[in-house]
Amino acid sequence: MNTQRTLLLSASRTGNSAYLAHALPMIEQLIDADCRKILFVPYAGVTINNREYSHMVQRALSPLGIEVQGIHEFDKPDQAVFDADAIFVGGGNTFRLLERLYALQLLEPIRIRVAEGMPYVGWSAGSNVAGPTICTTNDMPIIQPPSLTSLGLVPFQLNPHYTEWTQSDHNGETRLQRLTEYLALTPSQKVLAMPEGNALRIDGDKAQVIGDPKSFWITAGGIKTEIESYRPFDL
Template sequence: MTHSAHHVLMLSSSRMGNEAYLTHARPMILAHLRDCRDVLFIPYAGVTLGWDDYVNKVQQALPEVRVQGIHTAADPVEAVTSASAIVVGGGNTFNLLHQLYENAVLQAIREKVAAGTPYIGWSAGSNICGQSIRTTNDMPIVEPRSFAALGFLPCQLNPHYTDYQPPNHNGETRDDRLYEFTALNPSTPVLAIREGSALLLSEHRLILKGSLSGFVFSGAQKQAIEPEQDLTEYLN
């Protein structure tokens, strides 16, 4: 896939620290949308949060834009093809991808974004921008027909990345889990980004945004990436 027209903002999270919902992300979101003020919101990652409530939550956090939920459209595919911008929220990545397949909109989103329509995701909505959802942090509460995702990036994402290890916790760390993936998939890097940061794919370039470093896991290696670092090599 060529990345010529892609304009994709992949936020690690909807919150940073104890800030209010989308507060840290709002400047990045509005800048990414440029003059666009109508967005199609995909709430499919919401499980315990009802989709109407999810739309209202995003609308309140982004008063500058008009937010329409895809679930209210008579034809979800037509809603995607006519959208000015596509926004996908967080929640459970497995449910998100399951619903994208069930509503047959995955390919429509791929084509729409490849043609230059702005895309914004956070958490699960960012996770699906990679090759697959095999590096999500979520429980597989539902089985999508495939783990293959949007593929805007030919690598993997791990949003909400943390290297914190709770005292007396004997389960695998996030690094352990990511090394398991790269051990079995040594040629597929994983871009791990901390809460408050984002990956921006635009104008043929991939850049880490925000004030926090992240990491690239590849094979048995873990390499730091810094804010504003050019990561375009991971598009190949």
């Protein structure tokens, strides 16, 4: 039986809101009342150190009465995953995050604990690594992980921060064009394009998009299909 409880946020903010403020109701609905000790993975934060990043998340989650401890504080980070009530994975650079998950041998412990029902909350890069690979991240490959294969908590690719904004005098590819390039070489896949402000909530074998604005499925050829928010679908 699949007991997964996962929340994948497109971003840590929506508009000019405070850090993680828009996500607090979603997080509160996901975690149990006895889930008070959160293990935080700060490794995507390239320009902020692990300690500062963990403290920032602690301040943001304080209204929920949650205690946050950074995984970098543990001598055995893999054991810390097995001992945690929940795991939160922050945003930043997806390549750096995945490189650290490989280096510390954390991918399999996280997969095991999530399958057992430990809540997983990710935002931005922390959501990207929940897909089968990080091939649809927006980030630059500033470091090379051993593989682009990631956690595979969901069977489809993710693209947080999805936007269709274009600048009239800019001649580079749009986000949709970039994702269409990926799908041209991987036509059997599909991409969940997640604008800022929404999230994917997973409960067992069911998932639903929550928040606003709408998300989209993007499939081979750049075909875009709007997803109805708050309507569960099978994983």
